[in-house]
Amino acid sequence: MDVDTPAEELASALGVDKQEVKADLESLLQYSVPLEEAKQSIRRKHGGGDSEDAQPESRSLGEITTDQNNVTVSVRVLTVGTRKIQYQGEEQTIREGRFGDETGTISYTAWQDFGFEPGDSLVIGNAGVREWEGSPELNLGSSTSVSMAEETVATDAQIGGDSQLIELSPGDRGRSIEVQIQEVETKTIDGRNGETEILSGVVADETARLPFTDWDPHPAIESGSSLRIEDVYIREYRGSPSINISEFSTVTPLSESVSVTDSAPQLSLREAVTSGGLFDVEVVASVLEVRDGSGLIERCPECGRVLQNGQCRVHGDVDGEADLRIKAILDDGTATVTAIIGSELTETIYGGDVDDAKAAAREAMDKEVVADTIREELVGGSYRIRGSLSIDEYGANLTVESFAADSEEPAAQAASVLGEIRQ
Ligand SMILES: [Zn+2]
Numbered sequence: 552m553d554v555d556t557p558a559e560e561l562a563s564a565l566g567v568d569k570q571e572v573k574a575d576l577e578s579l580l581q582y583s584v585p586l587e588e589a590k591q592s593i594r595r596k597h598g599g600g601d602s603e604d605a606q607p608e609s610r611s612l613g614e615i616t617t618d619q620n621n622v623t624v625s626v627r628v629l630t631v632g633t634r635k636i637q638y639q640g641e642e643q644t645i646r647e648g649r650f651g652d653e654t655g656t657i658s659y660t661a662w663q664d665f666g667f668e669p670g671d672s673l674v675i676g677n678a679g680v681r682e683w684e685g686s687p688e689l690n691l692g693s694s695t696s697v698s699m700a701e702e703t704v705a706t707d708a709q710i711g712g713d714s715q716l717i718e719l720s721p722g723d724r725g726r727s728i729e730v731q732i733q734e735v736e737t738k739t740i741d742g743r744n745g746e747t748e749i750l751s752g753v754v755a756d757e758t759a760r761l762p763f764t765d766w767d768p769h770p771a772i773e774s775g776s777s778l779r780i781e782d783v784y785i786r787e788y789r790g791s792p793s794i795n796i797s798e799f800s801t802v803t804p805l806s807e808s809v810s811v812t813d814s815a816p817q818l819s820l821r822e823a824v825t826s827g828g829l830f831d832v833e834v835v836a837s838v839l840e841v842r843d844g845s846g847l848i849e850r851c852p853e854c855g856r857v858l859q860n861g862q863c864r865v866h867g868d869v870d871g872e873a874d875l876r877i878k879a880i881l882d883d884g885t886a887t888v889t890a891i892i893g894s895e896l897t898e899t900i901y902g903g904d905v906d907d908a909k910a911a912a913r914e915a916m917d918k919e920v921v922a923d924t925i926r927e928e929l930v931g932g933s934y935r936i937r938g939s940l941s942i943d944e945y946g947a948n949l950t951v952e953s954f955a956a957d958s959e960e961p962a963a964q965a966a967s968v969l970g971e972i973r974q
Pocket of ligand 1: 851852853854855856863864865866867
């Protein structure tokens with residue numbers, strides 16, 4: 552966006568330095584503040600007051616487009632989420648979620664606390680309209696008025712954030728879930744205020760399993776616990792929805808344990824790849840090829856990367872640690888992906904551990920014999936594979952969690968179930 556022109560106009564109207572106005576404007580726009588709101592904020596900073604005079608036209612939600620700058624609406628509050636963000640170098644608490652009326656729903660961000668809750672019917676005057684991921688979104692700021700509507704605003708949309716995991720998509724906010732914690736670990740990250748501990752793991756309900764991060768560790772979040780977690784927001788992590796729990800989330804233990812799914816959605820490889828990434832998916836595919844870098848490999852003791860000719864890409868010449876893994880090309884006739892099979896499952900498929908593999912390599916004076924044994928076992932066979940699919944610039948990778956001969960395939964029926972690792 553060209554900020555020179557508005558910066559120049561604003562600077563001359565306010566009688567202040569253009570460079571200063573331009574820098575302020577750029578930093579506001581960088582945080583996706585709509586231009587009009589950014590200009591108003593800069594006017595206020597220099598004592599210029601708001602430029603809005605007339606109240607904008609009343610609109611139903613279905614009529615709102617990103618061509619409008621400001622609107623007045625009557626809405627029902629569907630969800631309210633709370634989140635802290637960095638804004639102009641300072642932490643600011645915002646409210647965000649969705650509003651509904653008879654014609655549709657719209658997401659919103661409120662830059663101050665107007666005190667409304669899910670279910671409230673509101674008249675909102677002078678809300679800014681901005682574009683958010685291709686759709687209009689309402690911005691409620693200091694020039695917005697919020698009052699209770701005299702009548703209940705009708706909506707077909709669900710009021711409140713209660714959601715099953717399968718329903719969640721990146722961008723959802725102010726959601727509440729009832730889940731079982733399946734995995735959890737404490738991680739130390741380099742946060743804004745130095746080293747911070749966070750929790751990360753996997754939650755499940757009857758409909759799905761999803762990864763989560765708790766940015767402000769709640770003690771009730773421990774493996775196996777069944778919890779109601781209110782006010783979470785959803786981000787995309789490697790193409791799949793990921794649950795974000797914050798200091799504003801409330802975590803309440805449930806007296807009854809939440810029942811969880813033990814199956815994953817089964818998709819064709821093409822469907823899985825087109826989805827952009829899936830945390831938990833099952834596919835049935837043939838192994839076309841076992842790639843180089845499979846079998847007996849060496850990892851960097853510092854970072855775990857696989858060594859190439861004794862060299863770590865980051866740490867250079869290191870004393871490698873032997874490990875087993877498989878990189879296999881899967882094909883189901885619709886697409887291909889690379890399956891990454893870790894050491895435990897590889898041991899089952901190979902029929903031996905790292906020491907057995909080292910012994911075989913020594914005897915043959917060639918460590919490729921390990922990969923060859925795996926090739927004979929896998930290539931051409933059809934398998935039912937469950938794991939986590941991620942897509943990056945190098946292609947689609949399926950990190951395998953369970954791997955079994957496909958029993959519906961007659962040729963593979965004789966082969967025993969190769970292995971399954973699940974908690
Ligand atoms: Zn390394």
